[in-house]
Amino acid sequence: MSTQPFSSALKELTARNAAIAAAYRGWAKRLPPGPVSRLASSLAEQRNELGKALLEIAGDRSLGETVVEFDTEPSTLTGVDAFEGTMIDSKDLLKNMAEAESADHELLATVAGAALPASSAIAERLASEADSARKRSVWAQDHLDLLSM
Numbered sequence: 218m219s220t221q222p223f224s225s226a227l228k229e230l231t232a233r234n235a236a237i238a239a240a241y242r243g244w245a246k247r248l249p250p251g252p253v254s255r256l257a258s259s260l261a262e263q264r265n266e267l268g269k270a271l272l273e274i275a276g277d278r279s280l281g282e283t284v285v286e287f288d289t290e291p292s293t294l295t296g297v298d299a300f301e302g303t304m305i306d307s308k309d310l311l312k313n314m315a316e317a318e319s320a321d322h323e324l325l326a327t328v329a330g331a332a333l334p335a336s337s338a339i340a341e342r343l344a345s346e347a348d349s350a351r352k353r354s355v356w357a358q359d360h361l362d363l364l365s366m
Contacts, residue, residue: 219291223283224275226328229291231271233324237317238264240300244310253307256360260314260353267346274339285331291324311361318354322347 221229241261248254300313329343 218286218288220284220286223280223285223328223331226285226287226291226331227271227275230321230324230328231268231275233291233297234264234268234271234321236297237300237321238268240297241314244300244305248307248310252360253311253364256356257310257314260318260357263349263353267349270342270346274342277336277339280332280335280339283331283335285328287324287327289323308361308364311357311364315354315357315361318350318357321350322354325350 238261241257241264245254245257245261248257300310300317305313325343325347329340329347332343333340
């Protein structure tokens with residue numbers, strides 16, 4: 218279990234998001250045209266939107282001294298390192314994408330919960346972003362399931 222000030226947690230999430238979005242864009246360009254490359258490209262765009270939302274939230278000073286308590290150390294969750302390397306195949310990529318998005322769901326939900334006492338509007342926005350991450354995880358898992366058939 219670890220605790221961080223809200224502003225630090227947002228900075229960490231923003232950096233993680235930017236790195237994973239860049240990895241998705243890179244894989245979208247390297248893969249042959251098809252469903253997996255389109256999914257990677259789409260998820261990269263959605264992560265760009267998440268990045269914009271996180272920057273807007275970071276600019277809001279209503280959260281003051283809010284502290285976020287993570288059950289799992291954020292650095293141990295699936296991150297950009299899962300997308301590095303040249304020998305990754307589509308199945309591994311989709312598995313890593315599903316895990317990274319699921320991890321983001323967990324992180325964003327935790328940060329949303331921490332924000333709730335100070336700002337219900339920010340908590341709702343973060344909860345919405347957490348739900349979007351869950352959906353992205355499901356999409357990646359669905360693509361993986363179809364590819365495995």
